[in-house]
Amino acid sequence: MTEVSLICTPQSFRPSNCVRVRWLDWDHDYPAALANWPKEYPLTLDDWQKNRADGFRYCAVVEHAAIVALAAVWTYSETHWEVAAVSTAPAARRHGYGTAVAGFA
Numbered sequence: 862m863t864e865v866s867l868i869c870t871p872q873s874f875r876p877s878n879c880v881r882v883r884w885l886d887w888d889h890d891y892p893a894a895l896a897n898w899p900k901e902y903p904l905t906l907d908d909w910q911k912n913r914a915d916g917f918r919y920c921a922v923v924e925h926a927a928i929v930a931l932a933a934v935w936t937y938s939e940t941h942w943e944v945a946a947v948s949t950a951p952a953a954r955r956h957g958y959g960t961a962v963a964g965f966a
Contacts, residue, residue: 881958882930882965885919894919897928897950916942920965922958930958932966 885894891909898904916936922929930953933946944966949959 881922882920882961883923885921885923887913890919890921890923893921893923893926893928894931897921897931897948920962922953922962929953930962932959932962934966 887909891906894909895904918934918936919931920934921931928950930949931946932944932948934942935945936942944963947959947963947966
């Protein structure tokens with residue numbers, strides 16, 4: 862897997878069409894997140910809540926209660942954050958969903 866590091870500034874930011882993207886709700890979207898989570902990294906409800914406490918937020922394209930694409934935002938200080946864990950379901954790839962969640966985040 863290739864890791865990419867980019868710096869977003871007011872001069873370099875270009876919004877994308879994010880109409881279908883929304884923030885996941887910590888209290889209601891755990892089942893959808895669990896179904897989308899990589900099987901090699903089990904996501905318990907305790908992990909889900911710990912991620913929240915650690916400064917993570919998740920946005921996604923959700924269709925019929927299933928996550929099509931997901932991105933995490935990690936706010937590790939008041940002025941610094943990063944986009945992480947961008948993924949798209951295999952059947953939904955090449956439709957711009959990954960770009961949409963990354964742009965929204």
